[in-house]
Amino acid sequence: MSLPLYYFLAITAVNILMSWALYVPYRMAHLHFLIVANMAISGYTAAYMVLSLHLPFGLALLAGFVLGAVIGFAVALFIGDAPTFAVVIVGFTFIYITRTVIENTEAVGGTMGLFGLPNIGGSPSVHRWTILAILYGLVALVGFLIHRFDHSQLGRAASAAFIDKDLTTSLGIDIKKMGILLQTFSCTLAGGCGVLYGFIYKSFHLDYFTFHVVGILMTVIFVGGYTTLWGTLLAAPVLYGVPLLFPPEVASWRIVIYGALLIIVLVLKPEGFITTRFVYGIESFLSRKRGKRTPLTKPQEDV
Amino acid sequence: MEVFIAQVINGISLGSIYVLLVTGFNLLLLVAMIIHFAYPQVVVFSMYIIWLVLEVTGNNLILGALAGVTSSILLNLISAPLFQKVMEKRGEVDINSTMVMSMGIGMIITDVLSHGFNKGHPIAFPDTLAGGEAILRVGLISILPGQVSAFVVGVIAVSGFFLLLYKTRPGRAFRAIAEDPNGARLVGIPLLKTGLQSYALSGLLGGLIALLLAALIGSASSGLGEQVALKVIAVSIIAGLGNLVGGLVVGLSLGILEAIVQGYISGTWSNAIAFVIMLLVILAKPTGLFGLKL
Amino acid sequence: MKKMMAVGVLVTMLFAASTGIAQDKVVVTEWQIPFLNCLTGPLASHGSMYQWSTNQAAADINKAGGIAGKPVRVIGVDTANDPQKGTVEMARIVKESLVALGPVPEPVIMAAMPIAVENQMLSITGTTSYEYASKFFPWSVAWFPPYPKRFPPLAKAWAQEFSDMKQVIQFVEPYGPWPMMADAHVAGLKEAGANVLKPIEVPSDAVTFGPLVVKALEQKPDGIIFACNAEKIAKMIKELKSRGWKKMDHLLVFSSGDDAPLYTVGGEDINGIQVYNYVNPDTDSPRWNAFKSAFMKDHNGMPPFSLSTNYYDALFMIKEAIEKTGVTGDPSKLKEERKKIADYCANVKKFQGLMFNWDMKDGVPTNKPLYIFEIQGGKKKLVKEIKLAG
Numbered sequence: 001m002s003l004p005l006y007y008f009l010a011i012t013a014v015n016i017l018m019s020w021a022l023y024v025p026y027r028m029a030h031l032h033f034l035i036v037a038n039m040a041i042s043g044y045t046a047a048y049m050v051l052s053l054h055l056p057f058g059l060a061l062l063a064g065f066v067l068g069a070v071i072g073f074a075v076a077l078f079i080g081d082a083p084t085f086a087v088v089i090v091g092f093t094f095i096y097i098t099r100t101v102i103e104n105t106e107a108v109g110g111t112m113g114l115f116g117l118p119n120i121g122g123s124p125s126v127h128r129w130t131i132l133a134i135l136y137g138l139v140a141l142v143g144f145l146i147h148r149f150d151h152s153q154l155g156r157a158a159s160a161a162f163i164d165k166d167l168t169t170s171l172g173i174d175i176k177k178m179g180i181l182l183q184t185f186s187c188t189l190a191g192g193c194g195v196l197y198g199f200i201y202k203s204f205h206l207d208y209f210t211f212h213v214v215g216i217l218m219t220v221i222f223v224g225g226y227t228t229l230w231g232t233l234l235a236a237p238v239l240y241g242v243p244l245l246f247p248p249e250v251a252s253w254r255i256v257i258y259g260a261l262l263i264i265v266l267v268l269k270p271e272g273f274i275t276t277r278f279v280y281g282i283e284s285f286l287s288r289k290r291g292k293r294t295p296l297t298k299p300q301e302d303v
Numbered sequence: 304m305e306v307f308i309a310q311v312i313n314g315i316s317l318g319s320i321y322v323l324l325v326t327g328f329n330l331l332l333l334v335a336m337i338i339h340f341a342y343p344q345v346v347v348f349s350m351y352i353i354w355l356v357l358e359v360t361g362n363n364l365i366l367g368a369l370a371g372v373t374s375s376i377l378l379n380l381i382s383a384p385l386f387q388k389v390m391e392k393r394g395e396v397d398i399n400s401t402m403v404m405s406m407g408i409g410m411i412i413t414d415v416l417s418h419g420f421n422k423g424h425p426i427a428f429p430d431t432l433a434g435g436e437a438i439l440r441v442g443l444i445s446i447l448p449g450q451v452s453a454f455v456v457g458v459i460a461v462s463g464f465f466l467l468l469y470k471t472r473p474g475r476a477f478r479a480i481a482e483d484p485n486g487a488r489l490v491g492i493p494l495l496k497t498g499l500q501s502y503a504l505s506g507l508l509g510g511l512i513a514l515l516l517a518a519l520i521g522s523a524s525s526g527l528g529e530q531v532a533l534k535v536i537a538v539s540i541i542a543g544l545g546n547l548v549g550g551l552v553v554g555l556s557l558g559i560l561e562a563i564v565q566g567y568i569s570g571t572w573s574n575a576i577a578f579v580i581m582l583l584v585i586l587a588k589p590t591g592l593f594g595l596k597l
Numbered sequence: 598m599k600k601m602m603a604v605g606v607l608v609t610m611l612f613a614a615s616t617g618i619a620q621d622k623v624v625v626t627e628w629q630i631p632f633l634n635c636l637t638g639p640l641a642s643h644g645s646m647y648q649w650s651t652n653q654a655a656a657d658i659n660k661a662g663g664i665a666g667k668p669v670r671v672i673g674v675d676t677a678n679d680p681q682k683g684t685v686e687m688a689r690i691v692k693e694s695l696v697a698l699g700p701v702p703e704p705v706i707m708a709a710m711p712i713a714v715e716n717q718m719l720s721i722t723g724t725t726s727y728e729y730a731s732k733f734f735p736w737s738v739a740w741f742p743p744y745p746k747r748f749p750p751l752a753k754a755w756a757q758e759f760s761d762m763k764q765v766i767q768f769v770e771p772y773g774p775w776p777m778m779a780d781a782h783v784a785g786l787k788e789a790g791a792n793v794l795k796p797i798e799v800p801s802d803a804v805t806f807g808p809l810v811v812k813a814l815e816q817k818p819d820g821i822i823f824a825c826n827a828e829k830i831a832k833m834i835k836e837l838k839s840r841g842w843k844k845m846d847h848l849l850v851f852s853s854g855d856d857a858p859l860y861t862v863g864g865e866d867i868n869g870i871q872v873y874n875y876v877n878p879d880t881d882s883p884r885w886n887a888f889k890s891a892f893m894k895d896h897n898g899m900p901p902f903s904l905s906t907n908y909y910d911a912l913f914m915i916k917e918a919i920e921k922t923g924v925t926g927d928p929s930k931l932k933e934e935r936k937k938i939a940d941y942c943a944n945v946k947k948f949q950g951l952m953f954n955w956d957m958k959d960g961v962p963t964n965k966p967l968y969i970f971e972i973q974g975g976k977k978k979l980v981k982e983i984k985l986a987g
Contacts, residue, residue, distance in 0.1 A: 097579060317807075
């Protein structure tokens with residue numbers, strides 16, 4: 001496999017997973033930017049474990065997931081049912097605090113960053129295949145879980161909460177518990193992604209985890225579509241890959257293009273390019289082809 | 304004691320920036336129901352326009368001020384139909400959409416400023432606007448004209464807009480349209496005219512804030528809006544979204560808190576300390592200390 | 598006449614033999630050198646300056662006959678301070694390129710340089726510190742010696758200029774290597790007998806600087822060193838003046854602060870302060886004069902800043918390496934020729950830089966001078982040259 005393709009695939013996978021980490025709590029209208037702080041916390045911790053404590057990568061990755069889950073759960077206890085803007089501010093605040101703590105902690109390189117993360121499995125080739133296998137294994141697993149979630153009672157409850165929290169509560173659904181569950185899941189995923197992100201670059205620097213990352217993830221889910229997981233799967237590679245093919249004069253304006261795209265999509269296609277109705281249509285088509293009944297899941301617009 | 308007084312004055316100066324921006328932010332929320340995350344970026348854009356006109360006209364302050372106010376009003380009026388379009392259903396989710404849209408606007412403004420103005424370098428305002436000489440200096444205590452005008456205008460703006468929105472007919476009309484356009488139409492409020500007036504009003508305040516910040520800070524960079532955006536929104540949330548008086552109190556308090564932490568504890572930890580306090584308040588009281596005014 | 602021509606041919610042959618030129622072996626029609634640079638994003642103003650320097654170098658090289666007789670072109674590759682973009686671009690470049698310039702800045706260096714190292718291609722990150730570049734030796738070379746060698750003599754020389762320099766304080770911003778640079782100043786200040794006060798930490802997102810300046814002045818320093826962003830330095834100096842600071846030459850700005858915003862934001866308020874860096878604008882040589890006037894013409898009359906010459910020199914170093922080691926650009930010899938260039942650059946002697954000649958030892962320059970200047974009316978006046986021994 002060519003090197004550019006490897007980096008494209010690996011970073012795309014991280015962007016897909018992170019966008020899903022944003023997507024899951026947004027199913028109940030929580031824009032949970034804590035995930036970016038979690039990436040940094042778990043990533044730096046795992047790197048410290050490997051570089052300074054000489055622990056194996058697998059253990060460090062596991063620790064990254066666990067740390068993400070613990071932080072996500074602890075914070076969700078407070079904001080599991082908070083309004084969206086409060087969730088947004090908590091996420092941004094955590095990014096700031098995390099950055100300040102890391103830049104003042106010499107053990108993880110402070111403002112300089114961490115260098116020299118080793119190849120997993122010894123050689124660069126094994127390292128690359130291992131990273132890709134883990135990442136795309138995760139994409140498959142998480143995609144499957146989110147797909148099941150979207151088609152479950154819990155998913156429909158989240159859709160209801162997205163539209164009207166009070167009404168959902170009156171139907172007997174515990175909004176807070178649902179928020180805690182979704183936020184913890186997303187933070188767990190972000191923790192693992194943070195570790196893998198650093199091992200792709202073989203280094204860690206604070207500027208890997210900036211508000212720029214928030215902008216990319218947000219564009220992915222709002223342009224791709226925030227009501228199904230498929231939008232992310234389409235938008236993440238396109239939004240990352242297409243600008244790489246732009247001529248330099250155009251590429252230099254890609255943030256403006258991202259911003260404009262975000263606005264245009266919000267105005268013209270508020271649910272993004274891939275909507276539940278679109279997915280429902282495809283599912284119906286496939287079911288008819290297979291001679292089965294129409295799937296039970298209805299598009300969210302009809303809920 | 305001299306140091307403490309100096310730091311409190313520094314804090315009020317910093318807090319005035321937050322107060323001005325949070326007042327503009329709250330005003331948009333009250334008259335148009337928009338959570339405009341990128342409001343500070345819009346203000347910084349107007350600062351750049353002021354600078355541009357000053358450069359072109361050889362520091363003509365009147366033209367610079369006019370350009371700043373006009374650009375802010377125009378930017379608001381141009382973005383108005385976009386915001387209105389995503390707010391058609393008027394639920395909490397649609398307010399979230401305005402938030403995301405404003406983030407998109409912020410991304411564009413910041414990048415355009417870093418590309419298109421002064422080769423990406425920060426801009427500096429002339430001393431005639433920024434006012435170099437202190438009007439009072441006793442030991443370490445120093446007060447600059449820009450600090451006084453920002454603080455005074457901040458207090459006047461909060462009081463003025465509070466009176467306008469809650470004590471006058473046009474103010475009630477603004478709020479009625481923001482909260483329930485159909486209801487407002489039923490009671491005879493002209494939607495288009497009043498809606499445009501409300502956007503123009505918040506644009507006017509944005510231009511005024513740009514002018515005051517130019518005088519207070521003396522320079523601007525493309526990233527300035529992003530630098531303060533989070534704190535501005537945090538101040539608004541801690542005070543209670545849309546609460547003008549709460550914004551004034553919390554904005555000044557945050558400025559003083561930061562100054563005290565920087566002066567007595569640590570510079571690099573000052574943000575973390577301020578953010579931890581903000582975080583604790585948000586976690587404990589998500590609707591704000593002074594209550595929502597929506 | 599014939600005799601003269603024969604002598605001319607002989608001299609040319611001898612020169613070619615001595616320098617290793619083998620023009621007939623060169624297989625490329627044009628040398629293409631990629632430059633991973635931050636052409637957009639928050640550091641675009643720096644990136645455009647670096648790009649300008651390499652374009653100027655390419656133009657000067659081509660005017661003088663190119664590299665081994667073939668023209669050179671620098672291909673700007675935008676990384677936009679984004680590691681996601683930087684890695685893919687570096688992965689593309691290492692497929693075919695002999696050598697590269699950049700990446701810029703540190704987050705992209707950290708993400709993309711491991712790719713150059715793994716593929717054994719020299720990439721000259723000419724604007725970063727030894728502390729970053731050294732992690733990637735031998736596939737990178739440092740443009741500066743390590744901080745503990747560089748800054749103590751400089752800080753000592755500055756402090757010793759003034760008999761009343763008893764207490765010094767530093768403003769330090771937590772960005773990349775800046776805190777380490779500030780630490781290196783401390784050793785020199787102590788050698789000069791000054792009491793070094795606890796540094797004032799400058800938050801990256803600070804908007805006003807009153808609290809920090811009051812905290813510094815409260816400790817009654819005699820001198821101040823600034824190790825932070827240029828715009829912030831200018832604002833802090835204004836703040837210091839508004840609180841009665843008079844001894845302007847007792848303020849020293851570190852090299853990364855010698856940047857356009859210091860002058861545009863600082864204006865008249867920075868008159869009399871001192872800065873240190875590696876570029877002496879008063880150097881008088883035809884090469885430097887031509888560079889300086891071209892730079893000023895394209896930058897609204899501003900003289901070249903601290904890092905503006907680095908990539909100009911880097912391209913000339915690559916030219917020298919190609920010509921002196923007989924690199925042909927033949928794709929079948931890519932690995933071998935990459936190593937030749939890297940080895941040459943790591944230990945080049947008496948390299949003729951734009952400002953001065955210097956030697957490299959194992960990828961580190963051994964004898965680059967540093968200068969302290971005083972600023973008056975936006976112009977620099979040389980105060981002292983500090984020679985660093987290898």
